[in-house]
Amino acid sequence: MKGHKDCQKFKEMIMETRDGEASAETAKKAAEHIASCAECAQYDADLEKMASLASLMKVEAPDYLETRVMAVISGQKVKISRNLAPLFTYAASFALVLFVSVFIIYNRPTSAVKDIAMAPVPAVKHVMTAKAPVEVKYAKQAVKPAVVAASPRTESAPAVRAASVQQIQPAVSAPVVAAAPAPAPGVSYASAAPAITNSQAPKTAAASNQVENGNMISGAAAPVNSIHDADADKITATPTVVMTDIGVVADNLINPNKGQCAKIRVQVAQPETVKIIIYDKAARVVAVLLNESKDTGTWETTWCGQNAAGAVVSQGVYPVYIQAGLSVAKKFIIVTK
């Protein structure tokens, strides 16, 4: 047993000697023991064999390893930017959500506009072509029941039915409407418009149609035959334009694939050229919804996410440029899919 323990100790010495880790003294002792012990001599021989077997397991690294690794290292800049790509995506998403939130809050209709019954507006944009000039005035202090007095039906009046750009009578400001063949002030009334318009006669075809739709549309538009682009150019060229809150966009988050449309309203203080233009992010004109003279009142149009060619636009944020005379407003419509 003692001999075995001794051999164990010598085997460790032999191992160290074989591995080149033994001191000169240990190596000498191990050599002496191997000479006198058959078992340890066998152990030493086995270690030698095992070392040669280990050489079988040595493998050569491929020559192209350097090239491969160096290619990865040199391309790491690109890789890093790729790794950061999700981070940028998250940041952009967050910024978009923030942006959308802010604009939804800012584009929320004011209390005055909220009270206006929204008109179900046809998708196709048309302009009122009523030839009878209409004068619209606002009388905030009016207390009398509002009466819509429309001019007798004319040949051009049916065209008003198809109008997508509609004039809306603001409920709060209680417009006083005078619609007559001559541009002279007519009967001025205010308040509870729908009830009163129902009870009043005579009505034009346009007026009755609008009442059926639950609108508070007060009359036909001014003649538009005289409208031409020169008017608009004159306005845009004027350097004294001011940013005002003349326009509002309702339902400004739309999905054109679901048939959703944004409603754009503009309040016209006096007869003047009104422009409603949709742009894209690169400031290219996507659609011109309105570019003509309009009478005093609130006008509404819709945009269902289609460009001038009638194709559905890609998703994104689309600035809406609203101009009435020298007053301009910029709103946004967000198109999602």
Next chain:
Amino acid sequence: MDELEIIEKVKRGESKYFAEIITKYKKVVFGHAYNFLRNKEEAEDAAQEIFVSVYNNLKNFRGDSKLSTWIYRITVNTCKNRLKQLQRARGQMAEESYEEGAEEKPSLVDGLKEKEEKEPDKSYASEEVRKTVYKRIDELTGEQRQVIMMRDVEGLSYEEIGQVLRISVSAVKSKLFRARENLREKLQKDDIL
């Protein structure tokens, strides 16, 4: 050029000098990866991962230990992680084949190992011996396998093994001795010794 000089140059952004480090250590790194993963493609991928990791972390290398030891430690850890991933994939594959009721397929590691073993540049006898030695080494415990590989195949000193495995030199000696005894017994039974 001195190794420290190369490190400083690489740290300064002269990455072309890193090729010298790769040339110096690729045999050890690839050898360990191959013996650990037993697959050439896997070993190449692992070696690439190791060297890229070394490059990226070179700025953190303070020179407290030798560069070889530091690289070797990264090698050991990377290979361990890769083997775990492979084993997980192997388990998943086995599970899938069991679920599908398909015949037992050779695992990814075994399949590629077989392919690797069919290298034409080795004689059949050497291949058989090598296969048996690999098999017997695989039967050892993880630590014993590691010390045997590091010492007998990759030629690391006791001190270096201790630094890589974070154990003392006497512990290295003890583990290596037991590992060799176990392997010796197994190979004697196989009439290889």
